[in-house]
Amino acid sequence: MDEEKKEKMKRSLMFSAADIMKSIGILAAASCVGFLFEQLGFAEANIITVYVFAVLIISVVTVNRVYSLAASIVSVLIFNFLFTYPKFTLHAYEQGYPVTFLIMFAAALLTGTLATKLKDSAKQSGRAAFRMKVLLDTNQLLQQARNREEIIxxxxxxxxxxxxRDIIVYQVKEKSLGEAVFFPAEAENCEERFQEYQKERSVAVCAFHNNRHAGATTKTYGEAKCLYLAVRVSDAVYGVIGIAIGEQPLEEFERNILLSILGECALALENEKNAREKEEAAILAKNEQLRADLLRAISHDLRTPLTSISGNASNLMSNGKSFDNETKQNLYQDIYDDAMWLINLVENLLSVTRLEEGRLNLHISAELVDEVVQEALRHINRLRTEHTISVENEDDLLLAKMDARLIVQVLINIVDNAIKYTPKGSHISIRTMRNEDWAVISISDDGPGISDENKKQIFDMFYSGANQIVDSRRSLGLGLSLCKSIVNAHGGTICVEDNLPHGTIFTFTLPVEEIKLPE
Incomplete structure (x- = not known):
C-alpha cells in the first residue's frame, strides 16, 4: 500500500507537455481578449475577470491542480506586464495595484481550486457509477451461471x-489447485504470456495455502509478474486468480472493485457448492428410499412364489408316488409358472438397474412391428389361455426403428398387466398402425379400468395401484416404469387412457423406418 501511495504521489508531480501547452494557449487567448477589451475601453476589472475565467478553464482541462496554481500566479504577472503602467514591465506605480494583484491571485486560485475539486468530485461519482455498473453486471452474470465453470x-x-489485463485462474479441486485457465486481454502472443505466467504456479499455491495476497506489489514473491488473490469466503478458498501487473500497479479504486468482484464470485461458488451438495443429498436420499422400497417389495413379493415352489417340490418329493399323473402335472405347472414369474421379475430388475446406471445400450435396427408383437405373445404366461388376445395390423409391413429385445419386454409387461388385472374371459386387443412418422402400438382390454388418480402414478417405479391381481400375487410395480424408460430411450412416448365403455388402453410410439425399394 505504501508503494502505491508513493507511485500515486510521483504521478501527481509529473508534468505533462500537453497540459503545459494547453495552459499557455489558454493564457495567450485570455491576453488577446484582454487587448480587445482594452481597445474597446472596458475597465481593468473586466480584463481581470477574463484571466480568472482562464484559470478556471485550465483547472478543468488539465490533470493536475499544480497547473491551476501556476496559472493563477502567471496570470497576475501577465496582467501586470501587459495592462498596468508602466506597460511591458513588472513595475506598478499606482498605490492600489498590489491589492488588485492580491485579490486577482486569490480569486483565480480560489476559482481554480473549486473547479479542480468539482472535477475530482465528478470523477469520483463517475467511478462510483462505473463500479456499481460492473458489480451489477457481474452479479447478473453470476446469477445466470449454471455451474462452477460458468461462474469462473x-x-x-x-x-x-x-x-x-491478463487473468489466470486456478480452481480448487480436491483440496489442491487444479490446472490454470488463461483469459488474455489481447490475443497477440497470448500463448507465450500464458507459459510465462504458469511458471509462477508456486506463488498461486502460496496464496491458496496462506489465504492471503501474494506476488507483484506484495512482500511475498514481490518479483512475480502477477498479483495472486484468493477467491474465498471466510476460511473456505475456492480458487486463486492472478492479475498481470507489469509496470503499472493497480490503483486503489481498481483494487476495491476487484475485491468486490472476487467476493461476489466466492459467494456464487459457495452457493453453487451448497446447491450441488443439497442435490446430491436429495439424490442419495431418493436412492436410499428406492432401495428400501425395493427390498420391502421383494421381501413381500418373492415370498408367495418361493413358498409355492418349495411347498409343491416338497409334496412331490414326499408324496410323489401316491399322486396320479394329473396331480403331478398340475404341481409341475405351478412350479414352472412361479419360476417364470421370478425370471420375469429378475429381468425387470436387471433392466431397471441398467437404465438407472446408464448402461443399457440400445441396438437399434429396422424391425417389422407385427413380428415383434408375435414374438412377445410367444413369451406370455399360460394365463393367456383364459383370455382372448387378438392382433390387428393396419399395415403388415410396418417397419419401426427399435431394439427388438427391449420392445418385446415392453409388450410382455403391458400384456401381462392386462392379464393380471382383468377377470377371466376378458378380451385383450393389440393394434398397430402408422401416424405420420411414428409407429403406434396400442394394447386395450375390457377389464375394470384404472382410476384417474392411479393414472397419474401408473408409470412411477414401485407403484402397483389399488387393484388386486387375479392370482393374489402382489406386483413389484417395476413393469410399467420400465416400459416408459425403454420407450423414452427410443425417442417415443407412452400413455394410458380409458377404453369405453370400460377398460384401459396403453399406447406407445416408435420412430418409423421407411421401406427402401430397389430401383
Missing amino acids: SGTANQIVKLLN
Whole structure:
C-alpha cells in the first residue's frame, strides 16, 4: 500500500507537455481578449475577470491542480506586464495595484481550486457509477451461471473487461489447485504470456495455502509478474486468480472493485457448492428410499412364489408316488409358472438397474412391428389361455426403428398387466398402425379400468395401484416404469387412457423406418 501511495504521489508531480501547452494557449487567448477589451475601453476589472475565467478553464482541462496554481500566479504577472503602467514591465506605480494583484491571485486560485475539486468530485461519482455498473453486471452474470465453470469464466471476463489485463485462474479441486485457465486481454502472443505466467504456479499455491495476497506489489514473491488473490469466503478458498501487473500497479479504486468482484464470485461458488451438495443429498436420499422400497417389495413379493415352489417340490418329493399323473402335472405347472414369474421379475430388475446406471445400450435396427408383437405373445404366461388376445395390423409391413429385445419386454409387461388385472374371459386387443412418422402400438382390454388418480402414478417405479391381481400375487410395480424408460430411450412416448365403455388402453410410439425399394 505504501508503494502505491508513493507511485500515486510521483504521478501527481509529473508534468505533462500537453497540459503545459494547453495552459499557455489558454493564457495567450485570455491576453488577446484582454487587448480587445482594452481597445474597446472596458475597465481593468473586466480584463481581470477574463484571466480568472482562464484559470478556471485550465483547472478543468488539465490533470493536475499544480497547473491551476501556476496559472493563477502567471496570470497576475501577465496582467501586470501587459495592462498596468508602466506597460511591458513588472513595475506598478499606482498605490492600489498590489491589492488588485492580491485579490486577482486569490480569486483565480480560489476559482481554480473549486473547479479542480468539482472535477475530482465528478470523477469520483463517475467511478462510483462505473463500479456499481460492473458489480451489477457481474452479479447478473453470476446469477445466470449454471455451474462452477460458468461462474469462473464470467468473473474472469468481467475482470479483464474492467482492468484490461491478463487473468489466470486456478480452481480448487480436491483440496489442491487444479490446472490454470488463461483469459488474455489481447490475443497477440497470448500463448507465450500464458507459459510465462504458469511458471509462477508456486506463488498461486502460496496464496491458496496462506489465504492471503501474494506476488507483484506484495512482500511475498514481490518479483512475480502477477498479483495472486484468493477467491474465498471466510476460511473456505475456492480458487486463486492472478492479475498481470507489469509496470503499472493497480490503483486503489481498481483494487476495491476487484475485491468486490472476487467476493461476489466466492459467494456464487459457495452457493453453487451448497446447491450441488443439497442435490446430491436429495439424490442419495431418493436412492436410499428406492432401495428400501425395493427390498420391502421383494421381501413381500418373492415370498408367495418361493413358498409355492418349495411347498409343491416338497409334496412331490414326499408324496410323489401316491399322486396320479394329473396331480403331478398340475404341481409341475405351478412350479414352472412361479419360476417364470421370478425370471420375469429378475429381468425387470436387471433392466431397471441398467437404465438407472446408464448402461443399457440400445441396438437399434429396422424391425417389422407385427413380428415383434408375435414374438412377445410367444413369451406370455399360460394365463393367456383364459383370455382372448387378438392382433390387428393396419399395415403388415410396418417397419419401426427399435431394439427388438427391449420392445418385446415392453409388450410382455403391458400384456401381462392386462392379464393380471382383468377377470377371466376378458378380451385383450393389440393394434398397430402408422401416424405420420411414428409407429403406434396400442394394447386395450375390457377389464375394470384404472382410476384417474392411479393414472397419474401408473408409470412411477414401485407403484402397483389399488387393484388386486387375479392370482393374489402382489406386483413389484417395476413393469410399467420400465416400459416408459425403454420407450423414452427410443425417442417415443407412452400413455394410458380409458377404453369405453370400460377398460384401459396403453399406447406407445416408435420412430418409423421407411421401406427402401430397389430401383
